[in-house]
Amino acid sequence: MKTLETTLRSLRESGRKALVPYVVAGATPDWTHHVEAAVLGGADAVEIGIPFSDPMMDGVVIQEAGLRALERGTTFESICQELESLETEIPLVAMTYYNIFLHYGLRRTAGRLHDVGVSGAIVPDLSLEESDEWRAASGDSDIATIFLVAPSTSRTRMRTVAGLSQGFLYASARMAVTGAASDQGEGERVVSELRRVSDIPTYVGIGVSTPAQAHTTAVFSDGVIVGSALVKIILQGASPTDVESFVRSFRTALD
Amino acid sequence: MDEINAMGQPDHRGHFGGFGGRFVPEALMPACVELEEAFRDAWSDEEFVALYHRTLREFAGRPTPVTPLPRLSQRLGLRIFAKREDLAHTGSHKINNVIGQTLLTQRMGKTRVIAETGAGQHGVATATAAARLGLGCTVFMGEVDTKRQELNVFRMELLGATVVPVTSGSKTLKDAVNEAMREWVTCVADTHYCLGSVMGPHPFPWMVREFQRVIGAEAAWQLKELGVDVPDAVVACVGGGSNAAGVFAGFAETAAQLYGVEAAGGAAVTSGSPGVLHGMRSLILQDEFGQVEEAHSISAGLDYPGIGPEHAHLADTGRATYVAVGDDEVIGAMRLLSESEGIIPALETAHAVAWMVREAGGRLPTGSTVLLNLSGRGDKDVAQVRAMLMEES
Structure with a gap:
C-alpha cells in the first residue's frame, strides 16, 4: 500500500495528471508488448486485467477480450510468469474478480503479485464489507487495495470507502459497466464529493474513451483510467506501435 | 413471524x-x-x-394441496406425500x-x-x-x-x-x-x-427463502391434517435451491431428515468447492484456476453451476444432506410418477423422484414417511422427453 500510494501522491505533487491504461492479460500473444508500448506512450501506471469467466462489471469489449484470453489458456499463474519478464519502472495494478484470488489463496496471491512487480489490486466484486481477509493478506505483501466509488455511493459511505482505499480511488463516472460513453457522466460530482472527505489521488474511469473526454475529466480529477477504448483497438489487431500512439494521444490531451 | x-x-x-x-x-x-x-x-x-x-390465494391458487401417493408408495415400500407446487399458477413454486x-x-x-x-x-x-x-x-x-x-x-x-x-x-x-x-x-x-x-x-438468499417458506409452512399443517405429525424425510430437487429452501424451512426444526437432490452435471454441493459467484460466497463448480464451469443437465432448471449459500451452510452443518442423480435415472422416474399417480412432473422434480426410487429401502427405510416437494409440472418438458425417447428407440 505504501509504495503505490507514495508514487502516485508524488506524481500529483509534480503537477502531472495520471494516465492509467488497461490491458487484458492474455487477450493476444503479445500483450506484454502492449503494456510496454503503453508505458512508452506515457502511461503512469498500467492496469493488468486478469480474465474471469463471469465478469459482472464488464461490458462487451472487455468481456470479449477476457474470453479470448481464457480460450488461449491464460491463467493467473501464466500471467504472473509473463509479468516476471516485463521490465518497467511504473506501477502495475491487477484488476480481476474475487474468485480468482480466493481460489489461488489470498496470501499466496498477494505474495505472487508482489514478486512479479504488481503493487495494487482492483477487485470490483469485493465489497468493502467482505474485504477484511483480503486487505490483511494484501497489506502484508505491500499490495494496495483500490476501491471504487459509484454515483450511487452515499456521502457517508464515500468517507468509509475513501478511508480504506489504498494507492488511489477509482471513481466511476456513471452507473454502468465498463465501456464507451458519449457523455461526461457524473464524474465531476462524484470527485467533488470525494474531495470533501479524502485527499487520496482520485482517478476517473468507466466511459473515458477519447482524448477529449480525458482532457475534460482531468480538469476535476487526478487522472483517468482508459479501458475499453484501448482494449477495443487491441482486439482489432493493434500493433505495439499503434498502442503507443493511442496512449500518447491521451497523454498529449492530459499535459 | x-x-x-x-x-x-x-x-x-x-x-x-x-x-x-x-x-x-x-x-x-x-x-x-x-x-x-x-x-x-x-x-x-x-x-x-x-x-x-x-x-x-386469489391469484396463484394457494394453498396447493398435499396429495398422498398410494400407488407409488406401494411400489417403493414407503408412505409418500407430495406437496403440489405443480398446481400453483404458472406451474411451479x-x-x-x-x-x-x-x-x-x-x-x-x-x-x-x-x-x-x-x-x-x-x-x-x-x-x-x-x-x-x-x-x-x-x-x-x-x-x-x-x-x-x-x-x-x-x-x-x-x-x-x-x-x-x-x-x-x-x-x-x-x-x-x-x-x-x-x-x-x-x-x-x-x-x-x-x-x-x-x-x-x-x-x-434470505428473502427468496422467506417468500418460499409458505411451501413448508402449508405442508406442515396439511400433513398434520392427514395424520402425519412429522415426516421421516423431506425430499426436494436443488438447482439454485429455492423450492428446497422453502419446503425445508417448514421442517428444519423438526426431526425430519432433509434431502436436496442435485443434477449430477450441476451438483455444486457434491462436486463443487467454495468460491464467489453472482454476488455470493457459496459452493460452485469451477476448474483448477477458479474459472466457473458450465453445468450440464437434462433439466434446464438445474443447469446452474452454484447453489444458494444457505444450502452450502446446511450441508456444512449436516442439517441437510445433498445427493446427486444422473440424467439416465430421470426419465424413468418421470414415467413412473406419471403412470402410477397421474402426475407428470417437471424434469427438475423427477430428480427427486429418481433419488427416492434409488434409496427406497436404503436411506429411506421401508415404511418411512416421505414428503416429496413436487416443485413443478412437466408440460414444459414433454416435447423434449418425447424427442429423446424417439431418438433412443
Missing part, C-alpha cells in the same frame, strides 16, 4: 455460517442495502404479509417468490422489474406477476436457451415482457444472471432485480 433457528436469519452481513454475504460492485451496494431495509420493513408489516398471502418480490417492488416505488431465466419458468412467472401489477418487465435469457425454449419466450412476450437474448459467455443461465446484474447497474433507481432463486447477494 416465527423464526426457526436452523433456518433463521443470516447475520447482519448476510452470512449463513461461512457462506453468503454481498460480493457486488460498489454501484449496486446501495440497492442491496435499500432492498434489505425494504424487505425487513415489509416482512414485519402485517398489512404487507396479508397482501402477499391474499395474492397467493416460482410464482411464490415473484409475487413477493413484485409486491415489494411496488412498495419501494419502483416501476419495472428485470429477471434472469434459464428454461423460462422464472421468466414466465416474473412476466406474469409484472402483468398482474402493471410493472414493466425485461427478462434476460441465454441465446441458447431462447432457442431451446421458444414457447416460453412467446409466453413471456404474450404477457407483455421484453425478452433479451444473452450472447455473452456460454449464452446460458449463468450469463443471463451476469447480464441482468450489468443491466441493474444502469437502472437501479427505478428497477428491481427479481432474482429467481435463493442465490445472489444478501438479502436475496
Whole structure:
C-alpha cells in the first residue's frame, strides 16, 4: 500500500495528471508488448486485467477480450510468469474478480503479485464489507487495495470507502459497466464529493474513451483510467506501435 | 413471524455460517442495502404479509394441496406425500417468490422489474406477476436457451415482457444472471432485480427463502391434517435451491431428515468447492484456476453451476444432506410418477423422484414417511422427453 500510494501522491505533487491504461492479460500473444508500448506512450501506471469467466462489471469489449484470453489458456499463474519478464519502472495494478484470488489463496496471491512487480489490486466484486481477509493478506505483501466509488455511493459511505482505499480511488463516472460513453457522466460530482472527505489521488474511469473526454475529466480529477477504448483497438489487431500512439494521444490531451 | 433457528436469519452481513454475504460492485451496494431495509420493513408489516398471502390465494391458487401417493408408495415400500407446487399458477413454486418480490417492488416505488431465466419458468412467472401489477418487465435469457425454449419466450412476450437474448459467455443461465446484474447497474433507481432463486447477494438468499417458506409452512399443517405429525424425510430437487429452501424451512426444526437432490452435471454441493459467484460466497463448480464451469443437465432448471449459500451452510452443518442423480435415472422416474399417480412432473422434480426410487429401502427405510416437494409440472418438458425417447428407440 505504501509504495503505490507514495508514487502516485508524488506524481500529483509534480503537477502531472495520471494516465492509467488497461490491458487484458492474455487477450493476444503479445500483450506484454502492449503494456510496454503503453508505458512508452506515457502511461503512469498500467492496469493488468486478469480474465474471469463471469465478469459482472464488464461490458462487451472487455468481456470479449477476457474470453479470448481464457480460450488461449491464460491463467493467473501464466500471467504472473509473463509479468516476471516485463521490465518497467511504473506501477502495475491487477484488476480481476474475487474468485480468482480466493481460489489461488489470498496470501499466496498477494505474495505472487508482489514478486512479479504488481503493487495494487482492483477487485470490483469485493465489497468493502467482505474485504477484511483480503486487505490483511494484501497489506502484508505491500499490495494496495483500490476501491471504487459509484454515483450511487452515499456521502457517508464515500468517507468509509475513501478511508480504506489504498494507492488511489477509482471513481466511476456513471452507473454502468465498463465501456464507451458519449457523455461526461457524473464524474465531476462524484470527485467533488470525494474531495470533501479524502485527499487520496482520485482517478476517473468507466466511459473515458477519447482524448477529449480525458482532457475534460482531468480538469476535476487526478487522472483517468482508459479501458475499453484501448482494449477495443487491441482486439482489432493493434500493433505495439499503434498502442503507443493511442496512449500518447491521451497523454498529449492530459499535459 | 416465527423464526426457526436452523433456518433463521443470516447475520447482519448476510452470512449463513461461512457462506453468503454481498460480493457486488460498489454501484449496486446501495440497492442491496435499500432492498434489505425494504424487505425487513415489509416482512414485519402485517398489512404487507396479508397482501402477499391474499395474492397467493386469489391469484396463484394457494394453498396447493398435499396429495398422498398410494400407488407409488406401494411400489417403493414407503408412505409418500407430495406437496403440489405443480398446481400453483404458472406451474411451479416460482410464482411464490415473484409475487413477493413484485409486491415489494411496488412498495419501494419502483416501476419495472428485470429477471434472469434459464428454461423460462422464472421468466414466465416474473412476466406474469409484472402483468398482474402493471410493472414493466425485461427478462434476460441465454441465446441458447431462447432457442431451446421458444414457447416460453412467446409466453413471456404474450404477457407483455421484453425478452433479451444473452450472447455473452456460454449464452446460458449463468450469463443471463451476469447480464441482468450489468443491466441493474444502469437502472437501479427505478428497477428491481427479481432474482429467481435463493442465490445472489444478501438479502436475496434470505428473502427468496422467506417468500418460499409458505411451501413448508402449508405442508406442515396439511400433513398434520392427514395424520402425519412429522415426516421421516423431506425430499426436494436443488438447482439454485429455492423450492428446497422453502419446503425445508417448514421442517428444519423438526426431526425430519432433509434431502436436496442435485443434477449430477450441476451438483455444486457434491462436486463443487467454495468460491464467489453472482454476488455470493457459496459452493460452485469451477476448474483448477477458479474459472466457473458450465453445468450440464437434462433439466434446464438445474443447469446452474452454484447453489444458494444457505444450502452450502446446511450441508456444512449436516442439517441437510445433498445427493446427486444422473440424467439416465430421470426419465424413468418421470414415467413412473406419471403412470402410477397421474402426475407428470417437471424434469427438475423427477430428480427427486429418481433419488427416492434409488434409496427406497436404503436411506429411506421401508415404511418411512416421505414428503416429496413436487416443485413443478412437466408440460414444459414433454416435447423434449418425447424427442429423446424417439431418438433412443
